[in-house]
Amino acid sequence: MPGERLSGPELIAGSQEIVDRGARGGTSGLSFQYLNDNAPPGNLPTLVRPGPDDYVTTSFWIQYQNRSRWGAHALDATLMVLTNRNQGYRADLLRMSVSRRIPVGRIDWGLGVGVSAMGAFGGHAVQNWYHRLLGVDQIHLDYSREREIKPMVVVMGNTRPWRSIGLEGGFFSRLTQVLGGGPSDFRGGGFVTCCRFRSKSGPRAVRIRGDLAWVSYYSLDNVTRSMFGDGLSKSLALILRVRGAETAVRVSSNEFGRDDVAQFGLLIRMGLGSVPTVFQR
Numbered sequence: 001m002p003g004e005r006l007s008g009p010e011l012i013a014g015s016q017e018i019v020d021r022g023a024r025g026g027t028s029g030l031s032f033q034y035l036n037d038n039a040p041p042g043n044l045p046t047l048v049r050p051g052p053d054d055y056v057t058t059s060f061w062i063q064y065q066n067r068s069r070w071g072a073h074a075l076d077a078t079l080m081v082l083t084n085r086n087q088g089y090r091a092d093l094l095r096m097s098v099s100r101r102i103p104v105g106r107i108d109w110g111l112g113v114g115v116s117a118m119g120a121f122g123g124h125a126v127q128n129w130y131h132r133l134l135g136v137d138q139i140h141l142d143y144s145r146e147r148e149i150k151p152m153v154v155v156m157g158n159t160r161p162w163r164s165i166g167l168e169g170g171f172f173s174r175l176t177q178v179l180g181g182g183p184s185d186f187r188g189g190g191f192v193t194c195c196r197f198r199s200k201s202g203p204r205a206v207r208i209r210g211d212l213a214w215v216s217y218y219s220l221d222n223v224t225r226s227m228f229g230d231g232l233s234k235s236l237a238l239i240l241r242v243r244g245a246e247t248a249v250r251v252s253s254n255e256f257g258r259d260d261v262a263q264f265g266l267l268i269r270m271g272l273g274s275v276p277t278v279f280q281r
Helices: 123-134
Strands: 027-036 054-070 073-084 089-104 109-121 147-159 162-163 165-176 182-196 203-216 230-242 243-255 260-271
Touching: 054 123, 073 109, 089 123, 089 147, 162 182, 182 230
Parallel strands: none
Antiparallel strands: 027 054, 027 260, 054 073, 073 089, 089 109, 109 147, 147 165, 162 165, 165 182, 182 203, 203 230, 230 243, 243 260
16 A cells, blocks of 8 residues: 555654664664554454545555665565455555665655556455455455556655653655656654653563654546545554564554545564654555
8 A cells, every 4th residue: 555654654654764863883674564444353343443444455565774874775665455346446556666865964865766566466365365364255356457667756854853851753754756647645744752661671662652644645547546635644553662673553544545544554673773663654
């Protein structure tokens, strides 16, 4: 799915992590995020209204990043599983990019290039595996006949985080522009982290993060017009850090600008020290 963005878009999002200028030497790390518009219990009641199991129904994001005091390089890949039950079709949107991030003053700027591809990339298998796991009906839809591969440019800007009276926060922005027409998007907003708890028995810490961002998808085609939109996106995450690994569970609304649909997510990150995470959308 188009993917992040908690956001700071992207928490720990809407694939850009703030560069730690104080880092000495190089540090590499791996991030993975999974989103689904169905709550983990499936159709059971939850505090947050489950999504329609449609439109951007599932998304994956993976990033490898290597950073130093002079900036960072990152490789990103995002897969969004799209379905339209009313019109009876599905499609997969795959984005891949390489980017360079450089700190300038209190802002970390990033520029990347990549490709955006529309087609069949195994999304039906992922969705129906999850449905079998939950014991709910599988979704069998034909893939759209539209296929395309187009170049893509990514521009990012994130402020250095501020810290005060137990809080941490910052601002972020990200523009993904598909050249020649195709689903493009902008996301900009901020995040606040609070309620940090550190275990006395070991290197474990827990904190809560909230994000608020404006999301706008544009240049949509016949396949994606029903999948995306624009509006205010909100998210809340619980983050657990153990030694060099970080895990977060999060709930967001309007992640893709579509009818305030909820998304439930899991993010896992290894390495990259204490750099605040930005959620890829």
